[in-house]
Amino acid sequence: MCYTKTTTYLEELIRGIPNGLYYLAGAWVVWEAARFYFVRFCRVEKGVESITAVCAKLETRLSKIETVLDRICHYLAAKEGLSANFFSANSPMMLNDLAKRLLVESGGKDFANDQSEVLIAELENRAPKTKLDVQQTAVLVVFDSTVSDKFNRIKDFIYQNPIYEGEKIELTTLVNIIALYLRDKYLEKHPEL
Template sequence: MWEIIINYIIEKWPFLALLVVVIIVTGVIVWRFAQWYNRFEKVEGKVDGLPCEKHDDLYPRIVKTEEKVKELPCLKHDEMFHDIKEQLVEIRTILTMKSPKVANTFSRKNSPRELNEAGLQLFEDVKGEEFLNQNKDIFLKGIDNKNPKTALDVEESALEVLFSLTDNDMFIRIKNWVYNSPTRKLFVDGKEKDYAITMNDVCFVLSLPLRNMYLDLHPELREMYDLF
């Protein structure tokens, strides 16, 4: 029931859904930090006037606490931020795939979805084939780790993997290209408009050929699709 409601909200009001998620995630981070800070303040209050005989046994504990603070982010915090990043990447993937603007501008539904003329041109402009071939081992392993069961899973996982790695150095060349790329005339919602290319657009355009690369290595997933 809740899944149906959430999917409906994401489809109808994607940016509102993203805003709500960002607010919730920010609230969780602030709440956890506040908890940690309160614990630290309590311990700090206990050692006013140190060193003294009565509190000598507390001093090593304070030193350990200070060391932990200096080492932040520690493993626990790393895991927390990693989980948050994964959730944001997943949300970004859903919003991009459900966005008719990106999908219809650069691809066409052709059972399965394929790049249209604008998508193929963008793929060529960013040297997409060269980029995918250079980094295919990382990308294909990333899709493998998501354990896709269907061709659609592969399509979604390909985009998610690309989004998750945009902070990697492999994307520096493409980011520089996007930054310097002028607006271009594209058909958006059936009308020719000036369009500024974004990293979301590039990742989407890269994801469909990446999907095909993975399915070529796993024809059984494509055959499952062909049964219908």
């Protein structure tokens, strides 16, 4: 009887093993998946956190670099200035008759008038605080426009006329002349400055 009871237990155990193996195999798969997640993905998540921190630092540094570059551009624009032959030394700086003729003949006046909405909007985006800021920022805005196809007529004029009425002209010469003209248009629109 004992033998039969053992046989019955053994038979039950053998019959139950396949189901137990399924449970055991399922538990093993869950264990491996969890281990894979925690071993691999946790490392990746930590890496992402460090990359996010690095990106935040880079964003701060890039912002500082942008500020410094903006200052350098303002300095260079102010340093380059106009030749004394193209402006009156009164304050504020004004175009003389030679510069006014050059502005018209080069197509600079047409460019500034045709593009005035875009150029003034760009000046407004840069939010100059003083009249001098407007003057210096206008140089940057006009210089940024030199890559436009609409500026090609002016560049062609410079190429064909490197000397204008006895004065050497370059791209920066006309950029500064157009910028003074643009400054005046901007100040007409913003008399509060």
